[in-house]
Amino acid sequence: MGPNMFAVRTLTTKKYTEDHEAVVFDDSTGIGVVSITDYAQSSLGDVVFVELPALETKVTKGDQIGAVESVKAASDIYAPISGTIQEINENLNDQPGLLNKSPEDEGWLCKIKVSDPTELDSLMDEAEYKAHCES
Amino acid sequence: MTATVLRSRLPSLVAGGRRYAFQRTVPKFTRFMTTPSADLSLSRRGHTQLKKTGLYDFHIEGGAKMVPFAGYSMPLSYGSVGAVASHHHVRNTVGLFDVGHMVQTKFRGPTSAAFLEWLTPSSLTSLSPYSSTLSVLLNEKGGIIDDTIITKHSEDAFYVVTNAGRRDRDLAWFAQKIDEWNNDSTKSEKGKVEMEILEGWGLLALQGPEAAKYLQTLTSFDLRSLTFGRSAFVPLEGFNLHVARGGYTGEDGFEISVPPTETVEVAKLLSHAPVQLTGLGARDSLRLEAGMCLYGQDLDEDTSPVEAGLSWVIGKERRETGGFIGADLVLKHLKDGPPRRRVGFIVEGAPARQGAKIFKPSSNDLIGTVTSGIPSPTLEKNIAMGYVENGWHKKGTEVEIEVRNKLRKAVVTPMPFVKPKYWRG
Numbered sequence: 424m425g426p427n428m429f430a431v432r433t434l435t436t437k438k439y440t441e442d443h444e445a446v447v448f449d450d451s452t453g454i455g456v457v458s459i460t461d462y463a464q465s466s467l468g469d470v471v472f473v474e475l476p477a478l479e480t481k482v483t484k485g486d487q488i489g490a491v492e493s494v495k496a497a498s499d500i501y502a503p504i505s506g507t508i509q510e511i512n513e514n515l516n517d518q519p520g521l522l523n524k525s526p527e528d529e530g531w532l533c534k535i536k537v538s539d540p541t542e543l544d545s546l547m548d549e550a551e552y553k554a555h556c557e558s
Numbered sequence: 559m560t561a562t563v564l565r566s567r568l569p570s571l572v573a574g575g576r577r578y579a580f581q582r583t584v585p586k587f588t589r590f591m592t593t594p595s596a597d598l599s600l601s602r603r604g605h606t607q608l609k610k611t612g613l614y615d616f617h618i619e620g621g622a623k624m625v626p627f628a629g630y631s632m633p634l635s636y637g638s639v640g641a642v643a644s645h646h647h648v649r650n651t652v653g654l655f656d657v658g659h660m661v662q663t664k665f666r667g668p669t670s671a672a673f674l675e676w677l678t679p680s681s682l683t684s685l686s687p688y689s690s691t692l693s694v695l696l697n698e699k700g701g702i703i704d705d706t707i708i709t710k711h712s713e714d715a716f717y718v719v720t721n722a723g724r725r726d727r728d729l730a731w732f733a734q735k736i737d738e739w740n741n742d743s744t745k746s747e748k749g750k751v752e753m754e755i756l757e758g759w760g761l762l763a764l765q766g767p768e769a770a771k772y773l774q775t776l777t778s779f780d781l782r783s784l785t786f787g788r789s790a791f792v793p794l795e796g797f798n799l800h801v802a803r804g805g806y807t808g809e810d811g812f813e814i815s816v817p818p819t820e821t822v823e824v825a826k827l828l829s830h831a832p833v834q835l836t837g838l839g840a841r842d843s844l845r846l847e848a849g850m851c852l853y854g855q856d857l858d859e860d861t862s863p864v865e866a867g868l869s870w871v872i873g874k875e876r877r878e879t880g881g882f883i884g885a886d887l888v889l890k891h892l893k894d895g896p897p898r899r900r901v902g903f904i905v906e907g908a909p910a911r912q913g914a915k916i917f918k919p920s921s922n923d924l925i926g927t928v929t930s931g932i933p934s935p936t937l938e939k940n941i942a943m944g945y946v947e948n949g950w951h952k953k954g955t956e957v958e959i960e961v962r963n964k965l966r967k968a969v970v971t972p973m974p975f976v977k978p979k980y981w982r983g
Contacts, residue, residue, distance in 0.1 A: 468635075
């Protein structure tokens with residue numbers, strides 16, 4: 424009963440923003456892992472520079488928290504959810520190309536200690552995001 | 559990622575010009591950018607007006623991603639080749655660009671040289687036949703209407719290439735000024751000037767260290783004799799084409815003008831391995847590394863050639879005699895120094911792009927604005943160009959540039975950022 428219950432309780436939820444960011448929220452830790460979507464990396468092209476927020480920064484959903492840049496353009500990254508920046512992906516400093524190779528996994532941007540998980544409800548699920556990209 | 563920011567930039571794309579410096583063209587990157595949704599809305603909006611060069615189908619067959627640029631649908635990139643790989647291919651090997659959106663014009667008549675010396679500060683009388691020069695069309699206030707490459711064929715025949723994004727402005731200006739010239743019996747005493755727009759003609763730029771080797775396989779003409787800034791009619795596999803040595807990349811290369819009916823065939827001839835088709839994406843990063851201006855971004859009608867760091871296009875004797883439209887201000891800027899100057903920067907931290915503000919170090923004193931900036935694929939440093947107040951333009955001067963509300967250290971750096979490799983014989 425214990426382990427099984429635990430498994431059920433540990434829900435990860437993946438949600439998307441209109442700005443082509445994804446956040447994977449783990450309700451057992453209260454942490455949301457932020458990334459850009461595969462669709463975003465493919466439209467941006469070769470990522471050559473990533474600017475990430477400072478640790479411990481308190482962010483409000485919609486705040487600009489950094490940027491992803493290709494040679495041709497800079498794209499701002501907005502906080503998909505409110506909270507505190509708990510960890511950033513330091514690997515991106517010398518390997519920005521991870522965002523192209525593995526945008527939603529190895530190329531994650533930062534981890535946010537989420538202050539209000541109900542904000543996730545206003546984000547898109549996978550099907551809605553897919554429709555958003557095709558619209 | 560923000561569609562918002564990108565979208566807000568897009569309108570400038572539509573209005574944006576482009577141009578070339580020792581050559582032509584180019585894009586603006588941020589302008590092309592795109593979240594697909596933004597891109598789509600733009601294309602949809604501009605769909606009816608977007609023009610095509612003679613190579614549109616050729617680009618599609620080559621897997622091009624087409625984007626609106628200066629009123630044309632132009633290739634941004636081809637297939638899965640990324641902007642950085644494409645850039646390196648031109649720096650290391652050879653690439654082919656369609657610049658057929660640019661406006662090619664011929665001026666003929668006994669007073670053509672004098673007429674063009676009225677419209678520009680260049681010394682065209684002393685230019686030798688089949689030589690080209692970068693020049694600028696100036697308005698009455700000495701501001702740059704467009705930058706252009708002028709090639710002299712003879713005293714009474716000139717070939718002029720101007721920017722697609724400035725087509726309407728330039729052609730109206732030419733028409734108005736020709737009219738004034740031909741109706742002024744003093745000016746046109748020795749004969750009138752006529753203009754012919756080479757409508758629908760192709761213009762191909764073959765650029766890179768292997769451009770000459772490749773082109774040489776197609777002609778018996780000894781290309782070693784065709785040095786940078788020179789042009790010639792060259793027999794190419796049965797075609798006889800105007801070939802100018804130069805370009806908008808800083809590499810050795812050629813710009814080849816092709817009659818409408820021959821453009822596709824010539825493009826095919828010029829696109830076998832190792833040549834790679836190259837889009838606007840790489841074109842912008844190549845020209846910026848070469849320190850060349852993009853009209854609409856780095857140059858505009860409120861900027862004099864002296865401010866723009868283009869004093870070298872002003873003919874030596876013309877600094878004394880003047881006699882060109884806009885001379886009052888230009889000569890004043892030459893004599894007293896301009897209020898601001900275009901310079902290059904290396905920027906620490908994040909790339910500074912168009913519109914970024916430049917400050918004196920550790921102060922709130924705004925001294926200028928960035929007009930173009932990218933992370934340089936060749937140097938792997940952030941390069942930029944922009945205008946700063948006179949006095950802050952000297953090599954090695956430290957400034958601060960604001961990117962995303964943070965000040966980044968930057969140092970005034972001579973351009974070109976990447977050493978040109980022109981063929982000078």
